[in-house]
Amino acid sequence: MTSRYTRRELMVVAAAREIRDHEVVFVGMRLPLLGFGLAKATHAPHAIGLFENGVIRDRPAEAFIYTMGDPPNIVGAVACLGLVDVMSLLQQGRVDVGFIGGAEVDPLGNLNTTRTSSSGALTRLPGSGGAGDIASLAGRTVLIMEHEPRRFRERVDYVTSPGHFPGRRRGGPATLITTLGVFDLSTGRVRAASLHPGVTPQQVREATGFAITIEDRTPATAIPTADELAYIRHADPDGFWTGDSMKTG
Amino acid sequence: MTSRYTRRELMVVAAAREIRDHEVVFVGMRLPLLGFGLAKATHAPHAIGLFENGVIRDRPAEAFIYTMGDPPNIVGAVACLGLVDVMSLLQQGRVDVGFIGGAEVDPLGNLNTTRTSSSGALTRLPGSGGAGDIASLAGRTVLIMEHEPRRFRERVDYVTSPGHFPGRRRGGPATLITTLGVFDLSTGRVRAASLHPGVTPQQVREATGFAITIEDRTPATAIPTADELAYIRHADPDGFWTGDSMKTG
Amino acid sequence: MKLKRSLREAIAEQVHDGDAIALGLALESGIPFAAVHEIIRQQRRDLTLIGPISDMAFDQMIAAGTVAKVIAAWVGNVAGGSGYGFRRAYEQGQPRRIVMEDHSNFTVGLALKAAAMGLPYLPTFTGIGGDIVRGHPRIRPIGDPFGGPDLLAVGALRPDVAIIHVQRADAQGNAHLWGNLGLTVEAAYAARQTIVICEEVVPEAVIRSDPNRTVIPGFLVSAVVEEPGGALPSSVQGYWRRDFEPFLAYHRMSRTPEGVQSWLREWVLDLPDRAAYLQHMGEANLARLRVSERRPAAEANFAP
Amino acid sequence: MKLKRSLREAIAEQVHDGDAIALGLALESGIPFAAVHEIIRQQRRDLTLIGPISDMAFDQMIAAGTVAKVIAAWVGNVAGGSGYGFRRAYEQGQPRRIVMEDHSNFTVGLALKAAAMGLPYLPTFTGIGGDIVRGHPRIRPIGDPFGGPDLLAVGALRPDVAIIHVQRADAQGNAHLWGNLGLTVEAAYAARQTIVICEEVVPEAVIRSDPNRTVIPGFLVSAVVEEPGGALPSSVQGYWRRDFEPFLAYHRMSRTPEGVQSWLREWVLDLPDRAAYLQHMGEANLARLRVSERRPAAEANFAP
Numbered sequence A, B: 001m002t003s004r005y006t007r008r009e010l011m012v013v014a015a016a017r018e019i020r021d022h023e024v025v026f027v028g029m030r031l032p033l034l035g036f037g038l039a040k041a042t043h044a045p046h047a048i049g050l051f052e053n054g055v056i057r058d059r060p061a062e063a064f065i066y067t068m069g070d071p072p073n074i075v076g077a078v079a080c081l082g083l084v085d086v087m088s089l090l091q092q093g094r095v096d097v098g099f100i101g102g103a104e105v106d107p108l109g110n111l112n113t114t115r116t117s118s119s120g121a122l123t124r125l126p127g128s129g130g131a132g133d134i135a136s137l138a139g140r141t142v143l144i145m146e147h148e149p150r151r152f153r154e155r156v157d158y159v160t161s162p163g164h165f166p167g168r169r170r171g172g173p174a175t176l177i178t179t180l181g182v183f184d185l186s187t188g189r190v191r192a193a194s195l196h197p198g199v200t201p202q203q204v205r206e207a208t209g210f211a212i213t214i215e216d217r218t219p220a221t222a223i224p225t226a227d228e229l230a231y232i233r234h235a236d237p238d239g240f241w242t243g244d245s246m247k248t249g
Numbered sequence C, D: 001m002k003l004k005r006s007l008r009e010a011i012a013e014q015v016h017d018g019d020a021i022a023l024g025l026a027l028e029s030g031i032p033f034a035a036v037h038e039i040i041r042q043q044r045r046d047l048t049l050i051g052p053i054s055d056m057a058f059d060q061m062i063a064a065g066t067v068a069k070v071i072a073a074w075v076g077n078v079a080g081g082s083g084y085g086f087r088r089a090y091e092q093g094q095p096r097r098i099v100m101e102d103h104s105n106f107t108v109g110l111a112l113k114a115a116a117m118g119l120p121y122l123p124t125f126t127g128i129g130g131d132i133v134r135g136h137p138r139i140r141p142i143g144d145p146f147g148g149p150d151l152l153a154v155g156a157l158r159p160d161v162a163i164i165h166v167q168r169a170d171a172q173g174n175a176h177l178w179g180n181l182g183l184t185v186e187a188a189y190a191a192r193q194t195i196v197i198c199e200e201v202v203p204e205a206v207i208r209s210d211p212n213r214t215v216i217p218g219f220l221v222s223a224v225v226e227e228p229g230g231a232l233p234s235s236v237q238g239y240w241r242r243d244f245e246p247f248l249a250y251h252r253m254s255r256t257p258e259g260v261q262s263w264l265r266e267w268v269l270d271l272p273d274r275a276a277y278l279q280h281m282g283e284a285n286l287a288r289l290r291v292s293e294r295r296p297a298a299e300a301n302f303a304p
Helices: A007-019 A030-039 A082-094 A129-138 A200-208 A226-235 B007-018 B031-040 B084-091 B132-135 B201-207 B226-235 C005-013 C033-042 C055-063 C084-092 C104-116 C184-192 C204-210 C244-253 C258-271 C274-282 C283-289 D006-014 D035-041 D055-063 D084-092 D104-115 D183-190 D202-206 D244-253 D258-267 D274-281 D283-289
Strands: A024-028 A047-051 A056-057 A097-101 A140-145 A174-180 A181-184 A191-195 B024-026 B048-050 B056-057 B097-101 B139-147 B173-178 B182-185 B191-195 C020-022 C047-053 C065-074 C099-102 C120-126 C140-144 C153-154 C160-171 C193-200 C214-216 C223-224 D020-022 D047-053 D067-074 D099-102 D121-124 D139-142 D149-156 D163-169 D193-201 D213-217 D224-227
Touching: A007 A030, A007 A140, A007 A174, A007 D035, A030 A097, A030 A140, A030 A226, A047 A082, A056 C065, A056 D035, A082 A129, A082 C104, A082 D104, A097 A129, A129 A174, A129 C104, A140 C047, A174 C140, A181 C033, A191 A200, A200 C055, B007 B031, B007 B173, B031 B097, B048 B084, B056 D183, B084 B132, B084 C104, B084 C184, B097 B132, B132 C223, B139 D244, B182 C005, B191 B201, B201 D213, C005 C033, C005 C193, C005 C223, C005 D183, C033 C055, C033 C274, C047 C055, C055 C084, C055 C258, C065 C104, C084 C258, C104 C120, C104 C153, C104 C184, C120 C140, C120 D121, C153 D274, C160 C184, C160 C204, C160 C214, C184 D149, C214 D020, C258 C274, C274 C283, D006 D035, D006 D193, D006 D224, D035 D055, D035 D258, D035 D274, D047 D055, D047 D104, D055 D067, D055 D244, D055 D258, D067 D104, D104 D121, D104 D149, D121 D139, D121 D202, D121 D258, D163 D183, D163 D202, D163 D213, D244 D258, D258 D274, D274 D283
Parallel strands: A024 A047, A024 A097, A097 A140, A140 A174, B024 B048, B024 B097, B097 B139, B139 B173, C020 C047, C020 C160, C047 C065, C065 C099, C160 C193, C193 C223, D020 D047, D020 D163, D047 D067, D067 D099, D163 D193, D193 D224
Antiparallel strands: A047 A056, A174 A181, A181 A191, B048 B056, B173 B182, B182 B191, C120 C153, C140 C153, D121 D149, D139 D149
């Protein structure tokens, strides 16, 4: 028996599965934060979460947080350091996996969150924040994106968060989780690892502005279990991050 | 009316006079620490003291301390940072004056606290500690030494704490306070600024292994006032740092 | 040396046209909005703003026309996304054109830290392979003298003024801050002057009871301002919750130039000072946001 | 992952012949003498010792023949001056020759900090014009890519193990330290493994009540050892005063090779562990040194 779930809930579950036990995770906000909490509550009880403002937690905040700087994210933290301290740990190679998102992605996993002219006119986006650092320095990165044609481009206008490139010292994009599926980026080409239930290869191709490998036997993304959904709804009771209009399942 | 005082008490008074009001002082232990406290109690009430272990104080510890790491040196500190933090402030140029000592000194104000063969055999000394950093980076340095021929050498065997050298970016030795007098080093030559009461130019020359300028009108070092002595004896009641066998004055 | 100032005095004396100002250093908490608004009221011009992510503080200053340049990793509205004031200035030059020096959080942190350490630059591996560091005015490729792979040098960034909101400070400027730190310490060390705004000016003995909590020693501080609630609507650990709604309201209002001007009039220009701002918020809102619970830190004994 | 170990287990498992060990990082306080003595008892060989100034800890390890190399700014006895064990090894190769890598406090700090930051080196201006940096194996001249004066690059120093004494930690290794910090944080970040020795293992809630006091996050820690009094005769803020006399006694005894061997037998080799050391000190001494007064830090409220 499965409950109804939203696409974003499915994405949280997919994010959680990217975290292995005992890993050090650069967490970020929104879906990755919920994914971290879910992983802790299920298969990765010893995972550690770092936030770019300097907070280190081994469990999510007890109260809902809107930003990583919200006071409940300090309460119960194991440490509250400075930004340069956690970035130093990242640069040292102490972080196994980091989650990042962007406005645009290309087949090498480059993300753009700085500026784009894709709509014809120049659009200024907010910028990197810590994403460029996580992309550069984490052991591997997991990308989370809205799957839309204008966002999936053959080449992004500006590489805010570097993907695969020749001479990369460490890490690089491993997985891309979208509103349509989960994609393997570890080889520097985009290959569908799973499509979300009900999503067809044709839908994915139409929503992707570059070539993508979708094998015939590509499985469906495993749907959330009742326990997983219960966790997510406990952590995000109003569906602030995980609500969406498309109920599926 | 003057009280009897020791040579070291006189040196503390001379050290205190090197500190101007509102200055930031890299303090060290022993006589400079007493000098800092004396300056604070007299003409430099707004001076700030930095210790290389990370402690920042705006008044000396209430209890006697044997090392800068002693718990009473933390109590009442305005800040207790890390070593790299205070050294960074030093490197930035935020420190006006630092006090250092050494086993050997030369006319350029180079200090050796690392190793010497002056006695014929190799003698290993403890090393720099923070002295080399203070010598390199403070706005000016004040040197404090026992005035003995084997310590005052034409050229030191090893430059632990650099004195004047061509291309120096900042600072350098300003004053040398010894058991015999106070010497101006600011020009890179050694010139007597004052001789301690009862000390003759001949005595100084015999105790100095290099040429030294002692003008005829060189004054006597100003002797401690009763208030100054009272402060020193309150701060060092057992004469741990300031006691010596030669009572003078 | 008397450091205590009203906020108006501190901004009037220490923030000048053309200055480079670091603020919003703890990221989403402790943003010195009272100072931001006072700078707008005093009509400073041609400022350079420095910070990691700025939340809506930078956007407001840009929309008010005070800003010539931004040095930051992220400029927008954390709750809402885009910063419309920033976008209008960058995309259309409204109300004036601004120059953007893009960074990642780490590179802006390293730029401040280089200055804090008295160095011309700090090396890093971050950003290699991306466009932020390509042709960057403050970032250059360098080799490793020990034979390892090439790095980048991030040049030192020395703000004229850092503006910092903390829980408490003494009259000498020795400041206790807890909760988020972000780049607060780096900026205070790096800046030529540091304005400390605090919830409470406390007796010296409070600060000295815990010197490890003093993240900024007073001798680096140029002014101490007691301005409780001066960071609202951002949070201050143990003092104020984050007020979420004003971020969304500003986001909505700032969609149009007229909207943002109307917002600036209501919340900044038509108010004389922070006290008036808090009054305009209303006591019910203040009561909702004020932290009255206690979760004290476990005792640390400093007895010698 | 269970981190709790007895000191004997921690040293047996994590300190190996030939390792580079950082300790004494807070300078004169919190020197992990219990660990120093356990390493001597377990007869480790060919160690490299790393620290700013070592007080008599390094001297004891050198005199016991465990050390091949020292990387430090100062090696001696802060109370007495010379370290005779160090001098005999360096000057006469007794009981064995040691290699000295001389530093200033800042350069050894920068070497650790470079490793802590994941960098091959950090630049500095310290030491220029002096002999420490001349021909130094870890320090090289470099230019400034921004055209300023030349600097020095201090190469990264990554200890195999850092041994740190703190007031309290939880079972996951999250460690609260207050009072002197010195290079403790840099070393814990830099080291491949970090052994945290604490006065008390406390419940998680104590540590989490004050995350800003956690100078070492537990995920960097490889072992947690509860060893109250483990830093004696050095001090631990709020727990133990410095015992001055043993430093002078060791200084006197260590003047001769026979004296130091006799000292090592009495205080290290003939004792099984730290409990026996404390017993040998005697309850009157412990009572004199134990801090019973309270000077608590002013409350910091972490309520959200």
